Amino acid sequence: xxxxxxxxxxxxxxxxxxxxxxxxxxxxxxxxxxxxxxxxxxxxxxxxxxxxxxxxxxxxxxxxxxxxxxxxxxxxxxxxxxxxxxxxxxxxxxxxxxxxxxxxxxxxxxxxxxxxxxxxxxxxxxxxxxxxxxxxxxxxxxxxxxxxxxxxxxxxxxxxxxxxxxxxxxxxxxxxxxxxxxxxxxxxxxxxxxxxxxxxxxxxxxxxxxxxxxxxxxxxxxxxxxxxxxxxxxxxxxxxxxxxxxxxxxxxxxxxxxxxxxxxxxxxxxxxxxxxxxxxxxxxxxxxxxxxxxxxxxxxxxxxxxxxxxxxxxxxxxxxxxxxxxxxxxxxxxxxxxxxxxxxxxxxxxxxxxxxxxxxxxxxxxxxxxxxxxxxxxxxxxxxxxxxxxxxxxxxxxxxxxxxxxxxxxxxxxxxxxxxxxxxxxxxxxxxxx
Amino acid sequence: xxxxxxxxxxxxxxxxxxxxxxxxxxxxxxxxxxxxxxxxxxxxxxxxxxxxxxxxxxxxxxxxxxxxxxxxxxxxxxxxxxxxxxxxxxxxxxxxxxxxxxxxxxxxxxxxxxxxxxxxxxxxxxxxxxxxxxxxxxxxxxxxxxxxxxxxxxxxxxxxxxxxxxxxxxxxxxxxxxxxxxxxxxxxxxxxxxxxxxxxxxxxxxxxxxxxxxxxxxxxxxxxxxxxxxxxxxxxxxxxxxxxxxxxxxxxxxxxxxxxxxxxxxxxxxxxxxxxxxxxxxxxxxxxxxxxxxxxxxxxxxxxxxxxxxxxxxxxxxxxxxxxxxxxxxxxxxxxxxxxxxxxxxxxxxxxxxxxxxxxxxxxxxxxxxxxxxxxxxxxxxxxx
Numbered sequence: 001x002x003x004x005x006x007x008x009x010x011x012x013x014x015x016x017x018x019x020x021x022x023x024x025x026x027x028x029x030x031x032x033x034x035x036x037x038x039x040x041x042x043x044x045x046x047x048x049x050x051x052x053x054x055x056x057x058x059x060x061x062x063x064x065x066x067x068x069x070x071x072x073x074x075x076x077x078x079x080x081x082x083x084x085x086x087x088x089x090x091x092x093x094x095x096x097x098x099x100x101x102x103x104x105x106x107x108x109x110x111x112x113x114x115x116x117x118x119x120x121x122x123x124x125x126x127x128x129x130x131x132x133x134x135x136x137x138x139x140x141x142x143x144x145x146x147x148x149x150x151x152x153x154x155x156x157x158x159x160x161x162x163x164x165x166x167x168x169x170x171x172x173x174x175x176x177x178x179x180x181x182x183x184x185x186x187x188x189x190x191x192x193x194x195x196x197x198x199x200x201x202x203x204x205x206x207x208x209x210x211x212x213x214x215x216x217x218x219x220x221x222x223x224x225x226x227x228x229x230x231x232x233x234x235x236x237x238x239x240x241x242x243x244x245x246x247x248x249x250x251x252x253x254x255x256x257x258x259x260x261x262x263x264x265x266x267x268x269x270x271x272x273x274x275x276x277x278x279x280x281x282x283x284x285x286x287x288x289x290x291x292x293x294x295x296x297x298x299x300x301x302x303x304x305x306x307x308x309x310x311x312x313x314x315x316x317x318x319x320x321x322x323x324x325x326x327x328x329x330x331x332x333x334x335x336x337x338x339x340x341x342x343x344x345x346x347x348x349x350x351x352x353x354x355x356x357x358x359x360x361x362x363x364x365x366x367x368x369x370x371x372x373x374x375x376x377x378x379x380x381x382x383x384x385x386x387x388x389x390x391x392x393x394x395x396x397x398x399x400x401x402x403x404x405x406x407x408x409x410x411x412x413x414x415x416x417x418x419x420x421x422x423x424x425x426x427x428x429x430x431x432x433x434x
Numbered sequence: 435x436x437x438x439x440x441x442x443x444x445x446x447x448x449x450x451x452x453x454x455x456x457x458x459x460x461x462x463x464x465x466x467x468x469x470x471x472x473x474x475x476x477x478x479x480x481x482x483x484x485x486x487x488x489x490x491x492x493x494x495x496x497x498x499x500x501x502x503x504x505x506x507x508x509x510x511x512x513x514x515x516x517x518x519x520x521x522x523x524x525x526x527x528x529x530x531x532x533x534x535x536x537x538x539x540x541x542x543x544x545x546x547x548x549x550x551x552x553x554x555x556x557x558x559x560x561x562x563x564x565x566x567x568x569x570x571x572x573x574x575x576x577x578x579x580x581x582x583x584x585x586x587x588x589x590x591x592x593x594x595x596x597x598x599x600x601x602x603x604x605x606x607x608x609x610x611x612x613x614x615x616x617x618x619x620x621x622x623x624x625x626x627x628x629x630x631x632x633x634x635x636x637x638x639x640x641x642x643x644x645x646x647x648x649x650x651x652x653x654x655x656x657x658x659x660x661x662x663x664x665x666x667x668x669x670x671x672x673x674x675x676x677x678x679x680x681x682x683x684x685x686x687x688x689x690x691x692x693x694x695x696x697x698x699x700x701x702x703x704x705x706x707x708x709x710x711x712x713x714x715x716x717x718x719x720x721x722x723x724x725x726x727x728x729x730x731x732x733x734x735x736x737x738x739x740x741x742x743x744x745x746x747x748x749x750x751x752x753x754x755x756x757x758x759x760x761x762x763x764x765x766x767x768x769x770x771x772x773x774x775x776x777x778x779x780x781x782x783x784x785x786x787x788x789x790x791x792x793x794x795x796x797x798x799x800x801x802x803x804x805x806x807x808x809x810x811x812x813x814x815x816x817x818x819x
Contacts, residue, residue, distance in 0.1 A: 325798060354756065
């Protein structure tokens with residue numbers, strides 16, 4: 001990881017007048033139109049469009065002693081039991097301050113481009129995917145993607161997050177062609193293709209994982225998002241996403257990506273019926289992998305992001321689940337900060353938690369407001385939609401006593417006289433060195 | 435540290451977490467010694483970003499008053515009319531309408547009874563009745579409404595009409611506030627909500643609610659109610675044009691009346707919502723609710739400052755349920771009930787659901803590690819889990 005650059009206040013944020021008012025014309029950043037259907041509208045007299053409901057299987061959590069990192073799980077559970085919410089938050093806040101003493105809360109301006117929603121994995125918690133024969137299934141053309149990138153760059157985006165369904169009809173060459181097309185005609189940092197999409201590409205191409213990653217990277221992939229982790233405990237995955245890659249494979253793919261020189265992020269989707277031991281196992285396995293990558297000295301996890309499951313419009317809508325509460329979110333945030341002491345950055349999820357709780361999480365260990373998305377389709381497919389304008393994000397960060405700063409994917413801050421993503425430049429320098 | 439603080443800490447009765455902000459050293463010492471906070475202390479609290487430290491102090495004070503109990507109730511809001519003579523001058527309001535304006539409504543008694551009956555599937559204990567200052571609805575409408583509700587729902591208690599509505603009724607009936615209150619009490623009024631206080635500071639009132647009841651009059655209605663044995667709530671509407679000093683002056687006035695009468699049951703800081711009202715547009719604040727920090731600080735400062743009130747309430751309709759649950763660790767022991775059909779805040783852009791089931795409220799309190807206590811309108815314990 002490259003050390004953060006000098007802190008320079010960017011000019012793009014809204015300027016407040018003497019009496020603190022932000023002029024209305026500076027307030028809004030448009031939410032760009034998406035090709036994807038935002039939300040299923042139940043049709044009259046039929047189930048067209050509505051997701052069928054899945055029956056809820058019983059879930060029996062594995063006993064702690066049978067889990068990897070059993071000893072650590074037990075001692076963290078004990079600590080969780082004996083610590084009040086505010087004490088946990090204070091401990092996480094102290095660690096956050098040690099890692100980020102400059103009091104900056106960063107965020108990135110980017111656009112989610114969901115190149116396809118066609119998916120054969122049928123995850124029960126997902127409202128976004130469409131099966132191959134669904135009328136609403138789509139694949140974007142290279143030109144569509146290029147246009148979206150240009151729109152996003154014009155609005156200040158410094159990366160695109162490219163994610164999609166697990167589409168067996170797209171060969172490796174389609175991905176390589178897309179990356180080359182982007183890098184030649186619409187150059188931008190491409191943060192793309194989560195582990196489960198990589199697995200689909202591996203299967204379709206019948207090539208080894210490291211070769212697939214190397215080819216994607218050479219074609220222009222810059223870093224990999226941490227989606228698809230859900231809960232990294234197979235007993236939980238069997239209930240919510242039986243066809244998805246298992247937890248070991250998810251970790252293998254991220255380790256291979258680190259070895260291939262791709263930074264990645266890690267996530268957790270909680271509130272799907274799992275217990276605290278599951279959440280801790282998830283965190284401790286991430287920590288162990290990160291320790292290996294850090295020791296190797298190259299690419300690694302740059303950040304961790306947790307959010308709670310949103311059941312609306314999914315097969316799990318109507319399951320008897322204790323959905324993530326405010327307490328859950330702050331405990332998960334603090335605990336993640338404390339357990340993942342070898343991760344530099346912890347993002348809030350304002351999209352799922354709302355701006356109020358996301359702001360409070362900045363005192364419970366988080367140091368990054370995540371992505372100021374110019375387009376988002378996956379969470380909003382569940383009907384939850386907290387997309388915020390940049391001025392509002394900055395107001396909230398300042399109100400909490402921090403300095404808001406735009407950043408790049410590798411967490412270096414955007415300087416006023418900036419000439420582009422240092423992370424991609426860093427990669428080029430590396431190529432030259434080789 | 436004073437010897438009192440050292441003594442408390444030795445006995446482990448003090449909070450396990452203390453503020454880190456040096457500006458809060460004086461406040462901390464006073465709180466731990468059980469001494470009353472002054473104006474400067476209150477402003478220091480609002481100016482500090484030490485959210486966890488403030489929360490820890492407020493939590494400690496709350497635990498000493500209420501243990502781990504959180505008071506909840508199944509209630510139903512009833513807003514009989516949105517027609518209001520202050521439509522043009524209360525610029526922060528998205529709910530009020532002129533009599534002939536689009537969206538104006540006034541329920542006749544049958545409609546109001548029907549709406550109240552919606553609540554039959556939950557064990558409703560309390561009707562919360564507030565509305566606009568209708569130029570023609572007479573006192574008899576409200577006394578009939580209250581006695582009719584009591585007849586139809588025996589055992590359900592009525593919390594009705596803000597000080598502003600009471601004073602308005604006195605004016606159109608050409609009688610005294612005391613007379614109005616006596617007649618409402620005879621009809622079955624149990625307690626009074628705390629709305630209409632907004633912010634007492636004259637400059638603020640002139641800006642956001644020019645023609646509304648002045649501070650002294652608002653306090654006077656509550657004083658009279660307390661004298662008649664009608665307990666009331668008190669509120670503050672924050673997050674618009676007021677300064678921290680205005681907020682503290684407001685709390686000082688509430689604390690002063692409570693010293694005098696002891697009649698306030700609970701304090702509820704209300705977050706200003708900027709959507710669909712003139713003030714929000716004028717301030718360029720459309721779409722920007724108060725922050726989570728400000729919501730939690732208002733609750734915690736309320737707890738620390740109002741040392742003579744037993745309860746501090748979080749209203750999830752504006753704070754969101756997630757932040758309201760967190761507030762239970764920031765000095766709050768009182769959680770707004772099931773609500774059902776709330777109109778005033780939803781008209782102003784609140785994105786929260788229209789109601790929450792009683793079972794969900796119980797779960798949220800337990801999930802926070804607290805003990806839910808079902809209360810009646812007087813905060814007597816009805817049921818615990």
